[in-house]
Amino acid sequence: MNLDFSFLNWAVISSFVLKGFIFSIQLTVIAMLGGIALGTVLAMMRLSGKTWLVMPAAFYVNTLRSIPLVMVILWFFLLIPLLIGRPMGAELSAIITFTVFEAAYYSEIMRAGIQSVPRGQVYAGYAVGMTYGQTMQLIVLPQAFRNMLPVLLTQTVILFQDTSLVYAIGAYDLLKGFEVAGKNFNRPVETYLVAAVVYFVICFSLSMLVRQLQKKIAIIR
Amino acid sequence: MKWDWQVFLQDTGGGQTYLDWMLSAWGWTLMVAVLALIVALIAGSLMGIFRTTPSKPLVWIGNAWTELFRNIPLLVQIFVWYHVIPSMFRPLQAVPSFILVVFALGFFTSARISEQVKAGIQSLPRGQRYAGLAVGLTLPQTYRYVLLPMAFRIVIPPLTSESMNIIKNSSVAFAVSITELTMFAMQAQEETSRGIEIYLAVTGLYFVSAFFINRVMMVVERKVQVPGMIGGGK
Numbered sequence: 001m002n003l004d005f006s007f008l009n010w011a012v013i014s015s016f017v018l019k020g021f022i023f024s025i026q027l028t029v030i031a032m033l034g035g036i037a038l039g040t041v042l043a044m045m046r047l048s049g050k051t052w053l054v055m056p057a058a059f060y061v062n063t064l065r066s067i068p069l070v071m072v073i074l075w076f077f078l079l080i081p082l083l084i085g086r087p088m089g090a091e092l093s094a095i096i097t098f099t100v101f102e103a104a105y106y107s108e109i110m111r112a113g114i115q116s117v118p119r120g121q122v123y124a125g126y127a128v129g130m131t132y133g134q135t136m137q138l139i140v141l142p143q144a145f146r147n148m149l150p151v152l153l154t155q156t157v158i159l160f161q162d163t164s165l166v167y168a169i170g171a172y173d174l175l176k177g178f179e180v181a182g183k184n185f186n187r188p189v190e191t192y193l194v195a196a197v198v199y200f201v202i203c204f205s206l207s208m209l210v211r212q213l214q215k216k217i218a219i220i221r
Numbered sequence: 222m223k224w225d226w227q228v229f230l231q232d233t234g235g236g237q238t239y240l241d242w243m244l245s246a247w248g249w250t251l252m253v254a255v256l257a258l259i260v261a262l263i264a265g266s267l268m269g270i271f272r273t274t275p276s277k278p279l280v281w282i283g284n285a286w287t288e289l290f291r292n293i294p295l296l297v298q299i300f301v302w303y304h305v306i307p308s309m310f311r312p313l314q315a316v317p318s319f320i321l322v323v324f325a326l327g328f329f330t331s332a333r334i335s336e337q338v339k340a341g342i343q344s345l346p347r348g349q350r351y352a353g354l355a356v357g358l359t360l361p362q363t364y365r366y367v368l369l370p371m372a373f374r375i376v377i378p379p380l381t382s383e384s385m386n387i388i389k390n391s392s393v394a395f396a397v398s399i400t401e402l403t404m405f406a407m408q409a410q411e412e413t414s415r416g417i418e419i420y421l422a423v424t425g426l427y428f429v430s431a432f433f434i435n436r437v438m439m440v441v442e443r444k445v446q447v448p449g450m451i452g453g454g455k
Binding site for chain 1: 288289291292293295296297298300301304305308309385388391392393395396403406407410416417420423424427428431
């Protein structure tokens with residue numbers, strides 16, 4: 001068959017694809033920041049050693065990690081309107097879902113990062129008279145964060161890939177933008193191909209950056 | 222709200238109940254996942270091995286394969302297999318879409334398995350490879366009799382989580398109208414408006430499937446454990 005990409009000019013890109021691209025980025029950034037914040041709280045709860053904090057956090061993380069993301073997206077899209085009593089747009093629903101879902105994954109990364117700091121560091125903090133909060137903030141977390149930064153960023157690349165799954169509830173993201181353009185010009189084959197290339201270029205460049213960063217951090221350590 | 226579990230006994234209009242439909246959807250989920258896992262294990266092991274050989278072209282192929290299938294979202298890969306590839310290679314138009322999804326999911330997962338197999342082989346002491354070559358084994362023989370038997374045992378735990386991921390990821394097949402569990406959930410929810418009951422049942426089946434795979438892999442792990450290794454038991 002003959003591929004014809006000529007219809008994909010700037011006007012088409014800006015009227016169909018750009019809107020979706022912006023939403024995908026928006027979704028990724030909000031879910032990353034929200035997910036890391038919520039994930040840190042969950043990780044702290046799991047490491048606190050107090051059963052009434054450990055149990056709910058472990059339940060939250062393990063449940064979300066064993067359900068397919070598409071099902072989580074569908075669940076939230078069904079439940080949020082029932083809880084708040086009015087319909088909610090697919091885009092907003094997706095933002096809430098991804099923040100809550102990614103928190104489970106980020107929290108596991110944070111937990112591993114904090115646990116990778118030798119216990120002696122905590123004792124050293126106490127020995128020089130610091131409180132628990134000071135030890136965490138000044139000694140443990142800075143080291144933990146450096147250890148886990150590459151993994152956190154890799155997870156963010158995965159998060160960006162996963163945003164394409166909002167397809168299930170019809171939110172308008174990057175993939176949807178390409179799909180709509182393809183339908184309008186009756187060129188689905190070309191648009192899916194271009195979509196794959198665009199996703200690849202973005203994710204591959206980000207992965208490369210993460211790898212560079214990893215090397216840099218490894219040398220400092 | 223009130224529960225209405227009887228929804229599963231309702232007729233779908235096609236002479237079967239929603240329960241029948243859900244069980245057949247479960248079958249599709251398991252079939253897609255298991256076949257994709259086989260594809261992923263074969264392709265992923267091969268590419269992982271390539272990446273540890275001394276041959277530069279093979280290393281390049283393995284790296285390129287891994288980067289290609291890892292950096293495109295699964296849903297986009299499924300669309301490419303479903304829409305793009307059959308239109309470029311005509312004979313593939315006769316292939317059922319279910320097979321295309323198996324390859325999409327299998328190759329996607331193979332990128333991650335290739336990483337783990339590579340890491341498994343590299344975690345072995347370098348001396349093992351040299352020892353194999355020193356006693357006169359060829360490179361393929363060294364892999365077959367010295368490196369791989371240990372490497373595969375080492376990567377069983379990450380392979381277990383990949384196998385559980387593949388069950389979860391098979392849900393993306395809904396996008397090309399494979400009647401697996403997620404597709405069933407979406408359609409049955411629309412038809413019956415009993416979304417919560419339907420979603421609960423489907424989520425439960427995903428749990429059960431992942432748990433089952435987890436148990437199977439644990440049995441495998443115990444069967445093949447090497448005495449004297451960490452986690453190897455007696």
